[in-house]
Amino acid sequence: MIPQVVTNETVTVISPNGMNFAQSHQSQGSLKKHLKAEIKVMAAIQIMCAVTVLSLGIILASVPPVPHFNSVFSVLLKSGYPFIGALFFIVSGILSIITERKSTKPLVDGSMTLNILSVSFAFMGIIIISVSLNGLHHASEQCMQNKKLGPNEYDFFQPFYNTGRNECTITMSVLAGVLSVMLISSVLELGLALLSAMLWSKEGALTSVGM
Numbered sequence: 001m002i003p004q005v006v007t008n009e010t011v012t013v014i015s016p017n018g019m020n021f022a023q024s025h026q027s028q029g030s031l032k033k034h035l036k037a038e039i040k041v042m043a044a045i046q047i048m049c050a051v052t053v054l055s056l057g058i059i060l061a062s063v064p065p066v067p068h069f070n071s072v073f074s075v076l077l078k079s080g081y082p083f084i085g086a087l088f089f090i091v092s093g094i095l096s097i098i099t100e101r102k103s104t105k106p107l108v109d110g111s112m113t114l115n116i117l118s119v120s121f122a123f124m125g126i127i128i129i130s131v132s133l134n135g136l137h138h139a140s141e142q143c144m145q146n147k148k149l150g151p152n153e154y155d156f157f158q159p160f161y162n163t164g165r166n167e168c169t170i171t172m173s174v175l176a177g178v179l180s181v182m183l184i185s186s187v188l189e190l191g192l193a194l195l196s197a198m199l200w201s202k203e204g205a206l207t208s209v210g211m
Contacts, residue, residue, distance in 0.1 A: 038199060039096055039099075039100050039196060039199050039200070040096075040097060040100045042096070042192045042195060042196050042199075043092075043093040043094075043096035043097045043100070043196070044093070044097075045188065045192060046089055046092065046093040046096070046118075046189060046192045046193065046196070047089070047090055047093035047094065049089065049185040049186075049188045049189050049192070050086045050087075050089030050090045050093065050185075050189065051086070051090070052181065052182070052185045053081075053082050053085065053086045053089070053125075053182055053185050053186065053189070054082060054083065054086035054087075054090075056082065056178050056181060056182045057076075057077070057081075057082020057083055057086065057182075058082075059178065060073050060076070060077060060082070060178065061077055061082075066171060067143065067146070068139050068140075068142045068143040068146065068168075069136075069139050069143070069171055069172070069175060071135070071139065072132050072135045072136055072139050072175060073132055073175065073179070075128060075131070075132065076128050076129060076132050076179075079124075079128055081121065081124060081125040081128055082125075082182070084121070085118075085121040085122065085124070085125050085186075085189075088114065088117055088118050088121050089118055089121070089122075089189050089193070091114060092111070092114040092115050092117075092118045092193065092196070095107070095110060095111050095114055096111050096115070096196060096200075099111045099200075108200055111196070111200045112197050112200035112201055115193045115194075115196040115197035115200065116193075116197050118189060118193035119190060119193045119194050119197065122186050122187075122189040122190035122193060123190060125182075125186040125189075126183065126186050126187060126190065129179055129182055129183045129186060130183065132179055133176065133179050133180070133183065136172055136175060136176055136179070137172075139172070140168050140169070140171075140172040143167075143168035143171070143172075144168045
């Protein structure tokens, strides 16, 4: 009798309702490879979003005092989200790339934990940025009221009046753009961190089975 070489070992599990499920080691390895590819792409995007949030945070912290608008983003800066949150996102993304290359149980658990923490930071950041965006309109109105001289009484200073309004509008537009980009990046971070945590959870289950 000629011996046969079995390349793919199949494990059959009989469920309580009598149904049979078969899964080969080859399909398990293919699933792991697919998960790692997805995680690598998401980790790269996660790092890019984190760098964006960090860069915009540094820009906001570096600008000189802006009358009527400082209160809009001061809470955001004092919370430390653009710096601490971005740091967590970057570390989480880098650890995901490292774990993708060497999937050990401690690294997988560490990546899953960091992504869960990143979800918390991103959620907090989204709330703070949304509140800041909501306060922009009120700050702009205060700025325009402060610049208002009364055109009937101060016709000679009408050009200054228009310049003041333009300054308020431009400042509001720039801040709205910066905060909007930061908000979009934070929403992406939230989604990516959540998906990464779920994928690392599956990877951890597959790693445990492989062991």
